[in-house]
Amino acid sequence: MKLLIIEDEARIAKRIERMSRAFFGTQLQSLAIIDSLQEGITYIEQHAIDVLLLDLNLNGENGFTILESVVSRGFHTIIISANTDRAITAFTYGVLDFVPKPFDQNRLAQAFLRISQPSNALQKNTKYLAIRKNGNIALIDVDDILYIKGAGIYSELYLKNGKQELHDKTLEKLAQLLPGNFERIHKSYIVPISQIQQLLVQPGSKYDAVLKTGEIIPIGRTRYHFLKERLL
Amino acid sequence: MHRIILFLIYIFTLTACNTRHVAIFEDPKFNTGDNMPWASKEYVDSNWRSIRGNTGSQIFWLRAHCKLTEPGEIEEQLGINVYGFGSFEIYWDGALIGKNGQVQTSTQPEIPGTESSSYLIPMELATQGPHLIAMRITQANSNDYDREIKFKISPYKELIASPLNWLSIMNMTAGVFLVAAIYFLFLFINSSSKDKALLIFCIICFLFFALQVSEYIKFYITIPYSYFYTRLEIIGIITFIISLLIPLYLAIQFQIKWKWPMMSILSLTLLAIYMDNYGHYDMTAWYLSLAMWIVALIIVSYAVYKKENGAVIVLIGLLSRLLINYVLYYDASLFISFNVVILCMLYLQTIKLREAEQAHQQNIATSNRLKNSLLKKNIQPHFIKNTLTSLIDWIEESPKEGAIFVQALSSEFDILNQISDETLVPIQQEIALCEAHLKVMHFRKEIHYQWSTSGIDPSTNIPPAIIHTLLENGITHSMPLEDGNIRFHLAYEQHPGWHQFTLSTFAKNRPTTGDRKESTGFQYVKSRLTESYQQHWTFHSAATTTGWENIIKIYHHT
Numbered sequence: 001m002k003l004l005i006i007e008d009e010a011r012i013a014k015r016i017e018r019m020s021r022a023f024f025g026t027q028l029q030s031l032a033i034i035d036s037l038q039e040g041i042t043y044i045e046q047h048a049i050d051v052l053l054l055d056l057n058l059n060g061e062n063g064f065t066i067l068e069s070v071v072s073r074g075f076h077t078i079i080i081s082a083n084t085d086r087a088i089t090a091f092t093y094g095v096l097d098f099v100p101k102p103f104d105q106n107r108l109a110q111a112f113l114r115i116s117q118p119s120n121a122l123q124k125n126t127k128y129l130a131i132r133k134n135g136n137i138a139l140i141d142v143d144d145i146l147y148i149k150g151a152g153i154y155s156e157l158y159l160k161n162g163k164q165e166l167h168d169k170t171l172e173k174l175a176q177l178l179p180g181n182f183e184r185i186h187k188s189y190i191v192p193i194s195q196i197q198q199l200l201v202q203p204g205s206k207y208d209a210v211l212k213t214g215e216i217i218p219i220g221r222t223r224y225h226f227l228k229e230r231l232l
Numbered sequence: 233m234h235r236i237i238l239f240l241i242y243i244f245t246l247t248a249c250n251t252r253h254v255a256i257f258e259d260p261k262f263n264t265g266d267n268m269p270w271a272s273k274e275y276v277d278s279n280w281r282s283i284r285g286n287t288g289s290q291i292f293w294l295r296a297h298c299k300l301t302e303p304g305e306i307e308e309q310l311g312i313n314v315y316g317f318g319s320f321e322i323y324w325d326g327a328l329i330g331k332n333g334q335v336q337t338s339t340q341p342e343i344p345g346t347e348s349s350s351y352l353i354p355m356e357l358a359t360q361g362p363h364l365i366a367m368r369i370t371q372a373n374s375n376d377y378d379r380e381i382k383f384k385i386s387p388y389k390e391l392i393a394s395p396l397n398w399l400s401i402m403n404m405t406a407g408v409f410l411v412a413a414i415y416f417l418f419l420f421i422n423s424s425s426k427d428k429a430l431l432i433f434c435i436i437c438f439l440f441f442a443l444q445v446s447e448y449i450k451f452y453i454t455i456p457y458s459y460f461y462t463r464l465e466i467i468g469i470i471t472f473i474i475s476l477l478i479p480l481y482l483a484i485q486f487q488i489k490w491k492w493p494m495m496s497i498l499s500l501t502l503l504a505i506y507m508d509n510y511g512h513y514d515m516t517a518w519y520l521s522l523a524m525w526i527v528a529l530i531i532v533s534y535a536v537y538k539k540e541n542g543a544v545i546v547l548i549g550l551l552s553r554l555l556i557n558y559v560l561y562y563d564a565s566l567f568i569s570f571n572v573v574i575l576c577m578l579y580l581q582t583i584k585l586r587e588a589e590q591a592h593q594q595n596i597a598t599s600n601r602l603k604n605s606l607l608k609k610n611i612q613p614h615f616i617k618n619t620l621t622s623l624i625d626w627i628e629e630s631p632k633e634g635a636i637f638v639q640a641l642s643s644e645f646d647i648l649n650q651i652s653d654e655t656l657v658p659i660q661q662e663i664a665l666c667e668a669h670l671k672v673m674h675f676r677k678e679i680h681y682q683w684s685t686s687g688i689d690p691s692t693n694i695p696p697a698i699i700h701t702l703l704e705n706g707i708t709h710s711m712p713l714e715d716g717n718i719r720f721h722l723a724y725e726q727h728p729g730w731h732q733f734t735l736s737t738f739a740k741n742r743p744t745t746g747d748r749k750e751s752t753g754f755q756y757v758k759s760r761l762t763e764s765y766q767q768h769w770t771f772h773s774a775a776t777t778t779g780w781e782n783i784i785k786i787y788h789h790t
Contacts, residue, residue, distance in 0.1 A: 010678040011622040038743060057614050059742055060708040060751065082617030102621035 002030045006040040007055045056081040068137045072130035074168040092127035148190040186220040255385035260296035271323035273364040289372040296365045310353040311388030316381030317457040318371035319345040342372040344456035373458035406444035413437035429484040443470045464513035475524035486535035542583040549576030622676040640671035651696040659692045682719040695760035710739035737779040
């Protein structure tokens, strides 16, 4: 596990570090503390990380300005902030958790647990997926998504308007963030339930979902019965 | 709009009170000397002069033939009004009907009569047809004034009452202006701002009261004809000053930039009019008020163009003069135009008072807002939650240090609580607040903050938490120097006319994306300075080679 802590309060940064070390133990491969946004972004550019622990108010600057940029990345973001009133907004951008200050070991551990939790155990309020496109960040409304296809360390977003976008997060990570109406119907596919027109049973215990647009997407054998129940 | 209608009603009421003239006069004839038969209707005066000539202190006679155009048997008794200089006895068809003053005789000096006097015409002698007015006169005083003697014959009651109609209205308006003058004087005395326009308006109201009293005082005080021109001179001077002050007042109220050049031109014009027409009192007043009117019209038109509040009402008031001139005769027109203009100005003054009141409310609101933002400073989530998170950590990790942290936090809250209601606090209290804050921040940031001051005068006051705010900014935007320290220094300097606070930060400046100068902290500082020093301050904040420098300069004003 590789962690990055962006926090301008030295004492709090140390507290997060201590608690993270206690939680991950030997699993922790690297941990860095940075006290400014600019340096944090530089660090992200140069190092691979798994989780970013981000304070939203750094040296008088609004961390929300970089939120879109960090959530577009492959790693998960956990916000640790005093501004609890921004929590809902943060969730809509697709953060894994929002830890309000002051926090204790338990609350931080709860956030860390989400990293390894399967998607259906999580409460999710993501409304946008931020993607990196030609060096810029674009926000995709999750309602515009037709389905998502896993592509190794990336995911391909297929949009209702026929366009295709690439997201830096894996399908697993997106599944942890996307709202409850998104269903992992196959190890390589996530589909909003509302987009499914009908289920097809093919010979040889092969299952397919027909989308409202007519596209056919495979359904995982283990997921068919669950999906059928959900659709009823 | 209803105001304008009221004005119009007012004006037309005034036009209604004219008297009926019931006689036609021939030009009077004069003869120096004294002979009682000259009073007789039958005496032949064909060889008399048509001008008085130089009579010195001698007695002279005047004979004027007239014709009553209405039957004498009208129910009302007729009266005759005489306008002219001198002391005289007046005869109607040979019968003595009255005296004005005492004609000079060889034994007695003249007692001057008054310029305007009224006499009853005996009923039996007021028949339709030709009559004779004869006057036995001396004009021992101001003999060189050859003022024409005029007559007016009307029903006696009308003759007496007609000026009273006028008088009642004029006294009423004079009273209004007296009350306004006193009210605005008190307002001026008791206002802290000492608004010049207010004082000028007060003076205009008073002068206008004085003008109306001077104009109509002749109806209830018997002024010897020898002082007739004194009154007119007073009226001339008052008109002169009013003509100067009204445009000045309007120029101030409408914030005209070119007011002084314009006022100079107006002064010269008024002076020229006054000199040129000296002795022609009515003409002088007329021209003066015309010059005033033109300049006022220019100012107000400009104000209307600039969309100034109340300018349109004043413009309508000024333009109403045209209508009034058209409808009314000279005196009335002049006074009513003045009245209308000043009423418009009164309206303007109340608009300005309302604006001042609104500005005052605004100030109170701003003060409350500042108080709120001061109180919020340390309960806003960013401060309190970060502090509490650090505090928990200190207590968990090293309780003793944690206790010191709690103490520091507590003393910062104490001071903030003490100063939150104030608009100015002793500098020492502000310094104590800064020191407490640095202690708290030391526990949070684990950076060594050093604080020093120089030249502090303990008697100096400063708006609360402004240095504190600049200090917060310094903490937020600075990185420690190589030795791990951030140093702050507050310097105070006093000079004749101004004093200044300089807060210097010795540290590395963090690169920022936003404009540090437009932060809410800076807005707080500026609002607090404005609250206590209005516009008499400057605030300068900029990076230096050693860090950052904030300079607050306060100019002394009375």
